[in-house]
Structure formats: structure tokens, C-alpha cells
Amino acid sequence: MYDYHILVIDDNQALLQSLRIVLQATFSKVATLTNPQLVPAVLNCGPVDVILLDMNFNNCKLDGEEGLFWLEKIKSRPDAPAVILITAFGDIGLAVEAMKKGADDFITKPWNNETLIEKIISAINKKKESLESVNTASNVSEKDVLTISDTEMTLEEIEKKKIIDVIKKNNRNMTLSAMQLGITRRTLYNKIEKYGL
Amino acid sequence: MYDYHILVIDDNQALLQSLRIVLQATFSKVATLTNPQLVPAVLNCGPVDVILLDMNFNNCKLDGEEGLFWLEKIKSRPDAPAVILITAFGDIGLAVEAMKKGADDFITKPWNNETLIEKIISAINKKKESLESVNTASNVSEKDVLTISDTEMTLEEIEKKKIIDVIKKNNRNMTLSAMQLGITRRTLYNKIEKYGL
DNA sequence: GTAAATTGTATAAAAATTACACAAACCAAT
DNA sequence: ATTGGTTTGTGTAATTTTTATACAATTTAC
Numbered sequence A, B: 001m002y003d004y005h006i007l008v009i010d011d012n013q014a015l016l017q018s019l020r021i022v023l024q025a026t027f028s029k030v031a032t033l034t035n036p037q038l039v040p041a042v043l044n045c046g047p048v049d050v051i052l053l054d055m056n057f058n059n060c061k062l063d064g065e066e067g068l069f070w071l072e073k074i075k076s077r078p079d080a081p082a083v084i085l086i087t088a089f090g091d092i093g094l095a096v097e098a099m100k101k102g103a104d105d106f107i108t109k110p111w112n113n114e115t116l117i118e119k120i121i122s123a124i125n126k127k128k129e130s131l132e133s134v135n136t137a138s139n140v141s142e143k144d145v146l147t148i149s150d151t152e153m154t155l156e157e158i159e160k161k162k163i164i165d166v167i168k169k170n171n172r173n174m175t176l177s178a179m180q181l182g183i184t185r186r187t188l189y190n191k192i193e194k195y196g197l
Numbered sequence C: 001g002t003a004a005a006t007t008g009t010a011t012a013a014a015a016a017t018t019a020c021a022c023a024a025a026c027c028a029a030t
Numbered sequence D: 001a002t003t004g005g006t007t008t009g010t011g012t013a014a015t016t017t018t019t020a021t022a023c024a025a026t027t028t029a030c
Helices: A013-024 A036-045 A065-075 A092-100 A113-135 A142-147 A155-169 A174-181 A185-195 B013-024 B036-045 B065-075 B092-100 B113-135 B142-147 B155-169 B174-181 B185-195
Strands: A002-009 A027-033 A050-054 A082-087 A105-108 B002-009 B027-033 B050-054 B082-087 B105-108
Touching (some): A002 A013, A002 A036, A013 A113, A050 A065, A065 A082, A065 A092, A082 A092, A092 A105, A092 B105, A105 A113, A105 B092, A155 A174, A155 A185, A155 B155, A174 A185, B002 B013, B013 B027, B013 B113, B027 B036, B050 B065, B050 B113, B092 B105, B105 B113, B174 B185
Parallel strands (some): A002 A027, A050 A082, B002 B027, B002 B050, B050 B082
């Protein structure tokens, strides 16, 4: 049982129900939604780790436009969860478009439950990893990292992040790290002290 | 006519021939290769803007493994060109996998020549864009940017890049830029002077 | 078990950053 | 056009940081 928060969005109630049962066996929190318009509201309530998003809501249009729209909406948030898209129509163009827009994975109906769960876990792990490099041994909370968009980071924050990255990459070899950072070893120690690393 | 260097890799000679003819009408340099093993050698000779890479070389195995392998190989280079994958078999899983590994686009046989050319141009533009934000008004040549992998950048280089980014984003409003960077306006001027921006 | 490398820390000189300040230029809005 | 608020370069002195070196105490590699 993983302590992850999954949100499933699909307009097919039956599918939603079966997915909920499958996922609840593995993940602690599983929410479902038939109307994607409520996604922002739900995301504002609390962090979600993974969203499973159906590509086709409007039964008439099957080009996935609706899904792509919501994908973009979700991915534009600073706290964007991983998004795995679901589709019944094996359109490669659509899949590629979705990946370009930041989808983390793509599954097609009918799917294999085990594969789905694997994909969910691996999507979460991927997101975790990209955060780890920033968080390691730092006093920045995960929440902070998620909300600081790169464009709003100060030079100091960027410096801090870079230092953590390099030190980690070099297995805490300070001499090497200092060289790679282009500063004196003494200065590196100073900064570590200053930033509380 | 665009002055771009395109490399096409496919084991089907006939297809290679026809692609060459189509592309040469639009792009100045079009090279072809039947054996992907020569890719590294070709890339070492000079810069390539876009690679069109077939997913299936070995006629027996059609799972695209070969293509994915070479995709990874290419994308691991510091001077990696954009890569557009070609496949005859509309496997969404394969497409998604390829996008995850860094492919820039994906086309399926049989394709529309106009679409192909559009995709090539848009892939090049995308690559260009991601470089522009670094190069603007700086003394760093495009070549340099391509070869400095992010992990090898010194703090000073990162600082420089960030400063350029922020100033550009703020339309040269120095007061605002300094605030966003978390430094004094005076210091910002100092750094601009020091870095020759 | 030794040789080489790394660590943590010290010191003084050099360099950068800060907090202010000020006149000139710029812009928006009456 | 004139006014009031903002931005721009630049100056200065006090403060902080970085650098270059150095050294003994580990730690690492063979």
C-alpha cells in the first residue's frame, strides 16, 4: 500500500468505479471526477501525486482536444502532479502531442491493471527524483520547491540548488565539487555554512 | 531553402533515396545513412540540426528496440541534434517510450511530405529557442552553449545565464531584475560589467 | 602499510556586496 | 506642456566574501 493521492478523471462512471476499486487496493487515497472542470478546485484543496486523465470527454469529438486542454491546464500549475493519459483510440499523433505538452505517460484501453499501477508508481518516482536533487540535506520543504518557479528564483537560491546538486553528484567530495563550481574550497565551505547545508 | 543539415537514417535504400530528393528541395544539406552505427562518426564531423531516425533496422525484430537504442545514444551527446523518429508500426507504447527518451517528434509511414518538412522546421526552431535565452547579448558562442553540459557549468556561468534571462524577461528593467535576482541594483551593474554583458 | 588525496580550519590581502545618496533621464497622466 | 513618480547610472564608505596559501589530521587507494 502506497501513501499516494491519485485522482482519476473520466466521464464514464462504470470505468471510474472499476478503476477506483483496482487502485484503492494499492494506493491510500483515490479520488474520482467525472467533470474535468473541477480539477483546479480539487488541486487547490490538497496535493495530488498522479492524475489519470481521459482524453475524450465530449462523446462527439474524439480527437482528444478536450484532454489536451486539461493536460495543459494542469501542467501549467506550479504544483502540477504527474499526469498519465488514458485513451481508447490509438492515435500516435495524439500521444506524441500529449507527451510534448508534458504528459508523463500514456495508456490505452483496455489496459492491464498491473501495468497501470507500475506506470503510476514510476511516474511518482520520477517526480520524486526531480525534487530530490533540490531537497537533499537542505532546509527547503517540498512544498517550497514546488511553488518556486524557476523564473522567480533568486541568484542565491539558484546557487544553493546548484551547490547541492554538484556535491551530491560528487559523493560529497568537496575538493572536486569546489573545482567544478569554479570557486575555492574555502568559499564552498563558507557557502555551505551560510546556507545551512 | 533552409540552411540546415539533415541526417536521415533508414535501412531501406529506396526510401532513403526518395526522402533525400524531397528534403533536398527544402534543406541545403541532406545526408543519408543506412547503418546507424556510423551516426557517432558523422556527428563528430560537424553539426547536424535534425536527424530522421527509423525505428526498425533489423527486419526480424520490429519492436523498435534498435531505434530506441540509437535515440538514446544520440541524445546523450552534448551536441545532440533534434531527433524525429520514423516508424511503420503505429505502436503508441513505442511512441511514448521514444518521447520519454527525448525524441522531438514522431512520424508514421506513409507520411505527408509537407507535414514532415513542417515537423523538421519546428523541431529546429524549438532547439533554437532553447538556445536563444542563453545567448542573447552574451559573448558565449552557440558552439560553447552546446558543449557545456549543465552539470559542468560553474556557479559563475550559471549566474551569468540567469542574469541574462531575468534582464531579458524584464525588458531591461534593471531595478526589477535586481530585486528578482535578490541582489542590489549596484551589484547587478557590477556583475554586468564583470561579465561583459 | 605507505603514498597520495581530502578535510577542516587559519590568516591576511584583494574583491565584491551592501546601504545610501544624488542628479539626470524617462514616462504617465493631467 | 508640466508635474510627480520611477528608473538609471554612478559615487562612497562600511561590511562581508572570496582568494591564495598553508598546515595538521584524517581518509582513500593500491
